[in-house]
Amino acid sequence: AGLTVLHCGTCAACSSWHDLEVLHRGRTKTADLASTCSTAFVVSQFQTDASRWQSIDDLKTCLKDAGLDLSDDGRSWPRPEGKPTCMDCWVDNILTDTVLCQDECIKRFLKPKEQLPFEDDACLQCDEYTAGPAFIQCSGLSRRSAGIFSDISREAAYMCPSAHYSLPGPLPLTRPGGECPGVELARTCFNGICESDAGETLDTCPIDCEQALVKSYNGVTRCTTVKALHTPASVEGLQALLRDESDPAQAIGYSERVRHLKVIGGRGSVSTSICTVGTVISTQALSAIIGLESTGAGETAVRVEAGVSMDSLNEWLSQQLPPLTLGYRTPLYSKSTVSGAVATGSHGSSSMHEASLSSGVLALQLIDSRGHLTNYSRDSTPSKLWKALTVHAGQLGIISQLVLKVQPDFNLAANVDVFDDVALLNTGKNGVSAAFELVGNCDFSQLHWFPSTQKVVRLCAVEVSRAAEGDARNSFLTTTAADFGIATPSAVNHIFQAAACDRNIAAAVESGRCKSVAATYLNNGTHRVSSVVGESRHILSSEPSNDTFSAINVDLSVAVPQQHVGDALALASTLLQDKYGASLIQVGALLRFVKIDSSSLLGFNAAGGPFTNGDVAVIFEMPITQPVFYEASDWQKWYRQPYYELVQTLISKFGARCHLGKNGERQFLAQREAKVYGQSLISFQSAVDKLDKERVFQNNFSALLGLY
Structure with a gap:
């Protein structure tokens, strides 16, 4: 009671009134000033005369002279001994950018006063996603965490809503004037063909016209920065690819895999978790169902390769004697791969039974960036490490096989x-x-x-x-244009x-x-009904139709x-x-x-x-x-x-x-x-430190999660 919130997040080196006022005072020019000083520092390091090289103290002086007189005495800490100062955090961030964001920021070094919107500025994005997590952990305070709108254009959704300088909750935006844009273009945009005669260009319809090695299943997410895509047909081939023992024309090579190696499955995700700025390996061709196993606890399990689809696995299980099923852990979307579904925390829906797919994982095989394969199991792996491996978000290695608990069908x-x-x-x-x-x-x-x-x-x-009634199914995702009362999929998007x-x-x-x-x-196999009896796999999941994919959407x-x-x-x-x-x-x-x-x-x-x-x-x-x-x-x-x-x-x-x-x-x-993850994210970070020391699997999505 009676306290003032300076900024969102945890207090740290910059959590003082002085530093808050510095950022607020310079809110319209901070990025420009910091860029000018960082550029001068970087350029000086290329001078042939060593006496002209700037020191860290010179960089600090430049920032202070420019008006960024951030505290350098540790005043934010109750006990400042051994703690970084606010100025230390800013200098460290600048130095980190010069190393990790050199390629993205080269234009900024040449033209430090040229500012682009955040969504168009690769340098700002690299700073945000690569250096940002460590910076905010050090400083605690940033303009965004303080609710300060600045010279970096950001929407209100990105800003802290409850800090001292925060604006009140966002007011509804005024509906733009004029005619609705894109109504006619919507008839053709998203049919997979870039039709110039219909007005489609890279700018007006990138979903059709933008080329990318990796796209989400519906094309909404397009990974234009992927440099190479590999789809090994066997676990041995995957290992060889990572060891550089395969055909040199196909080998990844250490220089490429040293950072930003990304693994994907069936591309059922619409988030940027499928993207990277490096190499992508798809496990979709690893599609063998190896067979049933009995566990020491008397459970029945199935061992599968990573690329097996959920529908093919449940279909195979239903043909066993007696018939089996994954039960209520079965995800609604039937085309996702087993490894992709597990990695992203996919689930079924039940308030009475276990419905998270990760709860049924009993064992798995993990291949690291050097091609080494390690077996892990729920019973023999330390608890926190095992919990990190189940829903791993592609951050720990490549899952090649999984063992999943099954049960009698119903x-x-x-x-x-x-x-x-x-x-x-x-x-x-x-x-x-x-x-x-x-x-x-x-x-x-x-x-x-x-x-x-x-x-x-x-x-x-x-x-x-x-008994099940004929070919009874959940047809929720088997949507056709006719279900909308419309003749064609293009008309759906038009409406x-x-x-x-x-x-x-x-x-x-x-x-x-x-x-x-x-x-x-x-x-029920012949027509739509309001009630039906069906086999578990056909009620718990639904198979999408081509018309389903014709409705462009983003899943929140x-x-x-x-x-x-x-x-x-x-x-x-x-x-x-x-x-x-x-x-x-x-x-x-x-x-x-x-x-x-x-x-x-x-x-x-x-x-x-x-x-x-x-x-x-x-x-x-x-x-x-x-x-x-x-x-x-x-x-x-x-x-x-x-x-x-x-x-x-x-x-x-x-x-x-x-x-x-x-x-x-x-x-x-x-x-x-x-x-939102609290201590769990710290435990997951420990798993990253253990299994991916070289940060081979680190990418922008890692930073979005808060990993470093």
């Missing part, structure tokens, strides 16, 4: 119904959200909340002994584009989507702790309906349920902080349309504001965590700022 009786959202937004028994009561009797459940329509579509399935520009149109589209989701959720997905779900839903209702009048026109807000467990460190349902082991987290998943606004940033900002603000608030207020395979950079930045 059938599910599934039913779909629709009701008013007041039943969802009410407070349930014992003060927790009514959402848990709505699925309390369901072995498998999902809720689709359509906030503008004020309706909820519920899928509830229970285990039964009755979604118009809805992105007009919130009244969006409300009408959301209402129609609510009805079509309810009507098309289940299929965060896990909210059980005790905050009611408040989170109330916040979402107020923000989306009252503040913005915004709709969710694709599938509503998909609410899924996952038990919190201790099987991982980075799974977004991992126990720790506000996530209590044994509770049930609710996944707020919002697939939002990606409009064709590539040349209309004002429209893009206006359209995204409600959804981005909601996710950021769920993170900052309730400690929500991001799904590692979804979301965008700003969501991961918000999560990093909020320190």
Whole structure:
């Protein structure tokens, strides 16, 4: 009480009124001044006359003379002995940039006064993602953490909302004037063909026209900085590739792999976790199902290679005698690879059963950057290291094989119904959200909340002994244009584009989507039904159609702790309906349920902080349309504001965590700022220190997570 918040995050070397005032006073020119001093320092090191080389003291003097007189006496520390000063942190950051960001910042050294927006400035991005984590750990204070808008252009979502100089909560942006851009272009953009006669160019439709070795399954994420892509056909081939023993034309070589080596699976992720500035190895060709095993605890398990798809594995398991299944750990998206799904913390949906895929991992094989293979198991590996290996986000090495727990197969009786959202937004028994009561009797459940329509579509399935009805399936992802009441996929994007520009149109589209989701959720093999009995794999997961991929979307997905779900839903209702009048026109807000467990460190349902082991987290998943606004940033900002603000608030207020395979950079930045992993991230960092000493697997996504 009575205290003033100087900045978000942990106090450190720059957490003083003096340093806060220095940054606020120079907010419109700090980057320019620091660049001028750092350029002078770097250029001096190339002088042939050693007497003209600048020292660290010269660099400090330059900064002070320029007005950046940051404290150099340790005043922020209760006991400053042995601690860095604020000036030390800034100097160290400048020196780090000169080494790690030399290529990206060479133009800045030549033209220090030339400023670009953050999203277009490779030098600023390198500083943010490469040197930034260590800098903020040292200083505690930055302009962004202090809520100070500066000469580096950033949107409000990136800024600390509660510091001394923070602006009040963001006001709704004014809808841009003029006609909705891209409406006609949306008919062709995202068909995979760059059609110049339709007005498509690299600027207007990069999703079709931009070339990249690695793209997400829907092309929304395009990794243009990937230098090489390798797809080894065997574990031995993968090892040889890393050892440089394969064909020299295909070998990675130590010079390439020394940093930024990235591993991907089926590219089901839309986050930048699939990207790097170096070499990518795809494990998709490692697709052998090796066979069943018995564990010492009497469990049955299956050993598979990393690239096996979830649908092919469950199909293979169903053909065994007796039939087997992965159970409620089965992810909804059937085309993801086993290793990719495990690495990103994928999950099923059940408030009654274990639903995180990582909880069923019993053993795995890890290949390091030198091609060495090591076997790890849940029973013999130290606990913290094992928890790091399960949901590893591609940061520890290459998983070549996994052993997963399986169980006897079962059938599910599934039913779909629709009701008013007041039943969802009410407070349930014992003060927790009514959402848990709505699925309390369901072995498998999902809720689709359509906030503008004020309706909820519920899928509830229970285990039964009755036989499956023909080819009964969950057809949620098997969406066709006809399910939208539209003739062609291009017309879907045309309507979604118009809805992105007009919130009244969006409300009408959301209402129609609510009805079509309810009507098309289940299929008995011949037609759509509202209830059906099916084999577990066909109800728990859904196979996407080509038309599904024709709807451009970005997936925002965060896990909210059980005790905050009611408040989170109330916040979402107020923000989306009252503040913005915004709709969710694709599938509503998909609410899924996952038990919190201790099987991982980075799974977004991992126990720790506000996530209590044994509770049930609710996944707020919002697939939002990606409009064709590539040349209309004002429209893009206006359209995204409600959804981005909601996710950021769920993170900052309730400690929500991001799904590692979804979301965008700003969501991961918000999560990093909020320190949602707490001690678990420190434990994961220790695993990185142990298994990737050379930081071969480090990339921009590492920095977004807060790793270094």
